[in-house]
Amino acid sequence: MTRRRSILSAAAIGATLTSLLLSGCATGQSTASQGSDAPVQGGDLVHAVTAIADGWQQQQSNNWHKSQVWTQLVETLVYVDSTGEVHPWLAESWAESEDGLQYTLKLRDDVTFSDGTPLTADVVAKNLEVLGLGDESKGITRSPIVPGEFASAEAVDDTTVLVTLSSPNRGFIPSLGFFAAGILGESTIDLPLEEQAKLENVVGTGPFVFESQVPEREIVVTKRDDYDWASEAFDHEGPAYLDSITFNVLEEDSARQGALEAGQVDSVHFVQPSEEQRLSDDGFNVIYGEYLGTPINFVLRPHAAITDDVKVRQAIQHGVDRQEIVDTVFNSNWKPATSSVQAATPGWVDLSENLAFDQDLSNTLLDESGWTETDSDGYRVKDGTRLTIPAYTSPFVNGSGQILELAKQQLKAVGIELEIRQSDASTYSDIFAAGGTPIFPVANSFLDATTLRQYWGQDYTNQFQLKNGELEEQLLGVSETANGTDERAANLAELQETVLEEAYTVPLVDNYQVFVTSPNVSGIETNAVGRPYFYDTWLAQ
Incomplete structure (x- = not known):
């Protein structure tokens, strides 16, 4: 089985882990267990999270905090591991037409929803249409997870779904593995928006079912005894090991860590990086959930004031010392970014030389852009205006405030x-x-x-706020080629290089989702985007 995690524990620190993290690969056969090797049935896990907001209609549930609950209740048609490999799940197989415009999905015939109704092609097609097109009559927008080329889905027979795209997108099948592209029971998707948004109305095929909640404070899910259709990517078959999972909201990092160390919770999502090594030394398991994506980075927008000058953007890019950020804000188990995508991403190219910390080059670039004068505080000035650039923290990027404070010191130089x-x-x-x-x-x-x-395209999220189609041809080239082919590798390499040459981004640190557990917790799995699955998790007695 392909593992989806790297684990730092008191028994696993050393050169092997360091080299694996450097290469962006998982640790192979390491596990989170520090107890017995044999899984134990039963037990109630308490997992602490930062927040859980209301609003559980699937298109509203696409955030980190909710996903930790959602992945236990709702399953997807495929499962994608941290290498990008796609595994069957609710869909046992699929086929693509030669022109890339149609996909035939063959479903398992032994799956039921938590309300007892069977998984059928009609229900799956209905789900895909809501995800791909939205439901205007209910005020439900289309999901950004499903490629915009989605045109239709129809049931061919009880276990076969035919999906049609308006133009090829070779990322369609992997997109079906994103947690927010889950397959819901008909009793859920037939409800109006406000009723779908209630967690108690979420009917899925997952190994756990909703039990109770205290809004925005606590959610309890319990094991489904008749569950028996896990993806091949997991370690066992049949029902989950745990009897229940309680998700407790503890907003402060120190509160979550304190509860873990006091034995009040069994696992937590995210602690301060400065605490990771100490917790490991004390016998706790620190799990680095690797994922495919972009590193922690600064987006530099080319149509905003001052950053509209490519030389200024390039000066920022070379004026930031990534290694110092890793050493100061994180720890040695984190690594400086080496490209505009994470090192774990298939098709990643090592462009670290293009990102070299070089203050002399930054100074030259700023001189060439006309910022030649300095004021009494040492900041550059042009036409009487100081070279001041506003930068915002993000609640969704670990340590963003600390990163910005350190970058502020570095760029002042x-x-x-x-x-x-x-x-x-x-x-x-x-x-x-x-x-x-x-x-x-x-x-x-x-x-x-x-x-x-979806992130960089001008007609989508458009993170760089591009206006003139600067990346459209290259993004389309990646979209129309399949993962693992020479064409995809060449197109993705060109895209990575262009984004750095134009300095639309300052890649900083390859990112992980970090979970810390007590020594008696084993088997927390994370997928290609670092979301946790507790199906294989068990508690040593």
Whole structure:
């Protein structure tokens, strides 16, 4: 089986792990267990998370906090591991037409939803149409997870679905493995939007079912005894080992860590990187959930004031010391980014030389762009205006405030003033969407590099706020070629190089989703985008 995690434990520290993390690969046969080797049936896991907001209609559930619950209740047609390999799940096989416009999905015939109804092609087609097209009558928008080329889905027979695209997108099958492309029971998708948004109405095929909740504070899910259709990517068959999972909300990092160390919870999502090694030394399991995507990076928008000059953007790119950020904000188990995609991504190209920390080069670039004068504080000035660039923190990027503070110090050495401003979950979307926001820390995840079009494409999220189709041809080239082919590798390499040459991004640190567990917890799995699955998880007695 292909493992989906790297694990730092007291018994696993050393050169092997270091070299594996450097290469962006998982640790092979390592496990999270520090107890007996044989899985134990039963037990109630308590898992602490940062937040769980209301609103569980699937298109509303595409965030990190909700996904930790969602993946236990709702399953997808395929499973994508951290290498990008696609495994069958609810769909046992699939075939693509020669022109890339149609996909035939063959479903398992032994799956039932938690309300007892069977998984059928009619239900799957209905799900895919809601995901790919939305449901205007209910006010449900299409999901950005499903490629925009989706045109229709129809049942051919009880276990066969035919999907038609308007134009080829070789990332279609992997996109079906994203947690927010789950297959829901008909009793859920027939409900109006406000009823679908209630967690108690979510009917899925997962190994756990909803039991109870205290809104925004606690959610309890319990094992489904008749579950027996896990993907081949998991370690066992049949029902989950755990009897239940309780998701507790502890907003502060220190509160989650304290609860873990006090034995009040069994596992937590995210602790401060500075605490990871100490917790490992104390016998806790630190799990680095690798994923495909883009590193933690600064987006530099070419149509915002000041960053509209490519030489200024390039000066920022070479004025940031990635290794110092890793050493100061993170630890030795994290690595500086080496390209505009993470090193674990199929088709990644090592462009670290293009990202070299070089203050002399930054100074030359700024001189060439006309920022030749300096004021009494050492900042560059042109036409009486100081070289000041606002940059916003992100509530969704680990350590974004610390990263920006360190980058501010580093960039001052070349005469750039970084003006740090705060954002939170309530203001993030509006600030990010504003075209005049020049610098923003971002970290994206995807199951296939075709999804870069969703993030960078001018007709989609358009993170760089491009206006003249600068990346459209290259993004399309990646979208229309299959993962693992020479054509995809060449197209993705060209795209990575262009994004760095134009300095649309400053890649900083290859990212992980970090989970820490008590020594008696084993078998937490993370998929290609770092989302946790507790199906294989068990508690040593």
